[in-house]
Amino acid sequence: MSETTEPRKPARKKVELDPKLARYKGVWVFVEHERGQVHPVSWELMGEGRKLADKLGVELAGVVMGAPGEDTRTFCHQAMHHGADLCYLIADEVLRDYRNEPFTKGMTDLVNTWQPEILLIGATTLGRDLAGSVATTLKTGLTADCTELAIDMENRSLAATRPTFGGSLLCTIVTLNYRPQMATVRPRVMAMPKRDESRTGRIVEHPLGMIETAIITKVLEYIPDNLQGKPQLAFADIIVSGGRGMKKQENFQRIWDLAKVLGAEVGATRPIVQAGWVEADRQVGQSGKTVRPKLYIAAGISGAIQHRVGMEDSDVIIAINSDPNAPIFDFATYGIVGNAMVIVPALTDAFRQHLSTSRMAG
Amino acid sequence: MxxxxxxxxxxxxxxxxxxxxxxxxxxxxxxxxxxxxxxxxxxxxxxxxxxxxxxxxxxxxxxxxxxxxxxxxxxxxxxxxxxxxxxxxxxxxxxxxxxxxxxxxxxxxxxxxxxxxxxxxxxxxxxxxxxxxxxxxxxxxxxxxxxxxxxxxxxxxxxxxxxxxxxxxxxxxxxxxxxxxxxxxxxxxxxxxxxxxxxxxxxxxxxxxxxxxxxxxxxxxIGLKGSPTIVSKVFAPSPKAVKAEIIDTESNQPKDLVVTLLAKLFTKKPDLAHDIAKNAP
CATH class of the missing domain: 3.40.50.620 (HUPs)
Structure with missing residues (x-):
């Protein structure tokens, strides 16, 4: 991603790809897993990768790296259920835990051997660690945190769109004379594709060629998170968020009250997190989490673009703001123009009442 | 060090x-x-x-x-x-x-x-x-x-x-x-x-x-020459075609507003009631 955002002219010109690079074919998605679970972002990317591969008329492959055993093969089959035509698999004991050195070697070896034109990786802590190292090793372009991926058919290039300047603007980035074209995408930005268990494909195994003694970094311990009480915004069905319109920290309790009635997670805008009213894990937006719940209630949130990019894909957005011209009303589903301090408690009562009647009705 | x-x-x-x-x-x-x-x-x-x-x-x-x-x-x-x-x-x-x-x-x-x-x-x-x-x-x-x-x-x-x-x-x-x-x-x-x-x-x-x-x-x-990625376009996010439906009642009292909102919400998304019931304590 360029540090400058001044567009460069040659982008529209048809560029003849170096014949060596023209041999690069196919779209790849890195299948990230930890403790026996594939990260959902990998399947979201598989759905997106399917569309790109179809547009280009090429195959879609998953890349699975891990310790030998049932799990890695299962992940390959799951990759196919989510749209892959084939899977590249490196199964080696040194890949049991994620470490930068062996994973970077595995991925760069695979790319150099099989030469894909596009490589997509989830923008998780693991994915960003890996993507930066792989792109530098391969000396190719990497576009981070894309929100939209498309193919420019004029030169078969990946047009990766991402927010820039804190989300105030969007920019489209291309990697013309380098392969593979790499991009990372944050969790929940792309929709989860439908599973099709009837889909099958081939698994191509590849050796890692690295032994434990050659790897300098050692994993001493893994401490799983205690998820109890930790915010889980990314996959919540319902989120109630508050912004500066809540005025004072004590008023934010009204957000919590509504969330409690709905069994929802509490979210917030950046100023609220910076003021220390809620923990950083609850920030929704460009520098926080991207969410796509079934219902998002935005109370006292103006809807600045920094916040919008993190939540606009919610199924239903209810916006409460005293300013009828607030940008949030431009993209919410329903709006109430009014004081959030009054409307939120009224909404809490109304939902409570609705729930108790529907429960009585069975 | x-x-x-x-x-x-x-x-x-x-x-x-x-x-x-x-x-x-x-x-x-x-x-x-x-x-x-x-x-x-x-x-x-x-x-x-x-x-x-x-x-x-x-x-x-x-x-x-x-x-x-x-x-x-x-x-x-x-x-x-x-x-x-x-x-x-x-x-x-x-x-x-x-x-x-x-x-x-x-x-x-x-x-x-x-x-x-x-x-x-x-x-x-x-x-x-x-x-x-x-x-x-x-x-x-x-x-x-x-x-x-x-x-x-x-x-x-x-x-x-x-x-x-x-x-x-x-x-x-x-x-x-x-x-x-x-x-x-x-x-x-x-x-x-x-x-x-x-x-x-x-x-x-x-x-x-x-x-x-x-x-x-x-x-x-270094510089542009050494940069594989090229910014081809910078643009503002497009406004959504459909703006929010602003809830309006004759009284414009908070209670009436939210009741009207909920009625619309559950008509449009009947499954939502089920999701809430599933999550709610």
């Missing part, structure tokens, strides 16, 4: 506004700050210096104005500051930036060997998180990203033990120096600048390096 901390001066993105008609960034009046994520790395480096002795060199690549960011770092207690600035770097993407910074670090190493390089987790303007890993790769250093704690630094044996944030937990990693570390936000709190250091920062003779003094060997690897 010699620690190099890479920092970047960035526009305070919270204060950036887009011109409503021309869709261009209005830079005027937007204050430049040290990338907030870099401060966690700088503070961590200063703490290591406090504990184990040694020196902290801050390094930045950017326009001449980035001097301010480096002086700020000196005021917090860094020993030395180097600004790498040259028109030839303009338009560098992350691959080209990591090449330039890695070259500069090699130059720094000619004086005193470098044990640790710190970089911010990411910047608030680019948000890529790619330059740190890029520098590590180019210098063939071990990479430790998203570090929430440095458990132990064994200067004698040249090893470091850290806690690294993984998706579902914390990895405890041990590796050998030299390595590159990026620090997770909230890991520490930046110290206050002392009066002495503030005076020192004001008078500090900043080292300014151009491409030659930064040891750039291959001019095709």
């Amino acid at each position: 010699h620690i190099v901390v890479c920092i970047k001066q960035v526009p305070d993105s919270a204060q950036i506004r887009v011109h409503p008609v021309t869709n261009t960034i209005m830079r005027q009046g937007v204050p430049a700050i040290v990338n907030p994520y870099d401060l966690y790395s700088l503070e961590e480096a200063l703490r290591l210096k406090d504990r184990y002795g040694g020196r902290v060199t801050v390094l930045s690549m950017g326009p001449p104005q980035a001097e301010t960011a480096l002086r700020k770092a000196i005021s917090f207690g860094a020993d030395e500051a180097i600004l790498v600035t040259d028109r030839a770097f303009a338009g560098s993407d992350t691959l080209a930036t990591s090449y330039a910074l890695a070259s500069a670090i090699r130059q720094i190493e000619k004086d005193i060997p470098v044990d640790l390089v710190f970089a911010g987790k990411q910047t608030i303007d680019g948000d890529t998180a790619q330059v740190g890993p890029g520098i590590a790769k180019r210098l063939d250093m071990r990479l430790l990203t998203y570090i929430s704690k440095i458990r132990e630094l064994d200067a004698l044996h040249g090893t470091i033990t850290v806690e690294r944030r993984a998706e579902g937990g914390v990895q405890v990693l041990k590796t050998k120096l030299p390595c590159l570390v990026t620090v997770l936000e909230g890991t520490n709190e930046m110290r206050f600048a002392t009066m002495n250091n503030m005076f020192r920062a004001a008078r500090y003779p900043l080292k300014v390096w151009n491409k030659e003094s930064a040891g750039i060997e291959d001019l095709t690897k």
Whole structure:
């Protein structure tokens, strides 16, 4: 991603790809897993990768790296259920835990051997660690945190769109004379594709060629998170968020009250997190989490673009703001123009009442 | 112990506004700050210096104005500051930036060997998180990203033990120096600048390096030429075609408004009642 955002002219010109690079074919998605679970972002990317591969008329492959055993093969089959035509698999004991050195070697070896034109990786802590190292090793372009991926058919290039300047603007980035074209995408930005268990494909195994003694970094311990009480915004069905319109920290309790009635997670805008009213894990937006719940209630949130990019894909957005011209009303589903301090408690009562009647009705 | 901390001066993105008609960034009046994520790395480096002795060199690549960011770092207690600035770097993407910074670090190493390089987790303007890993790769250093704690630094044996944030937990990693570390936000709190250091920062003779003094060997690897990624288009997000349905009642009393809202909501999304019932206590 360029540090400058001044567009460069040659982008529209048809560029003849170096014949060596023209041999690069196919779209790849890195299948990230930890403790026996594939990260959902990998399947979201598989759905997106399917569309790109179809547009280009090429195959879609998953890349699975891990310790030998049932799990890695299962992940390959799951990759196919989510749209892959084939899977590249490196199964080696040194890949049991994620470490930068062996994973970077595995991925760069695979790319150099099989030469894909596009490589997509989830923008998780693991994915960003890996993507930066792989792109530098391969000396190719990497576009981070894309929100939209498309193919420019004029030169078969990946047009990766991402927010820039804190989300105030969007920019489209291309990697013309380098392969593979790499991009990372944050969790929940792309929709989860439908599973099709009837889909099958081939698994191509590849050796890692690295032994434990050659790897300098050692994993001493893994401490799983205690998820109890930790915010889980990314996959919540319902989120109630508050912004500066809540005025004072004590008023934010009204957000919590509504969330409690709905069994929802509490979210917030950046100023609220910076003021220390809620923990950083609850920030929704460009520098926080991207969410796509079934219902998002935005109370006292103006809807600045920094916040919008993190939540606009919610199924239903209810916006409460005293300013009828607030940008949030431009993209919410329903709006109430009014004081959030009054409307939120009224909404809490109304939902409570609705729930108790529907429960009585069975 | 010699620690190099890479920092970047960035526009305070919270204060950036887009011109409503021309869709261009209005830079005027937007204050430049040290990338907030870099401060966690700088503070961590200063703490290591406090504990184990040694020196902290801050390094930045950017326009001449980035001097301010480096002086700020000196005021917090860094020993030395180097600004790498040259028109030839303009338009560098992350691959080209990591090449330039890695070259500069090699130059720094000619004086005193470098044990640790710190970089911010990411910047608030680019948000890529790619330059740190890029520098590590180019210098063939071990990479430790998203570090929430440095458990132990064994200067004698040249090893470091850290806690690294993984998706579902914390990895405890041990590796050998030299390595590159990026620090997770909230890991520490930046110290206050002392009066002495503030005076020192004001008078500090900043080292300014151009491409030659930064040891750039291959001019095709920096600037636009050295950048595989090309920005082909910058645009404002398109407004949604359909605006919100504003709930309106005759009384406009909160109670009536929310009852009307709920009626519409559950008519449009009948499943939602089920989801709420499932989640609600």
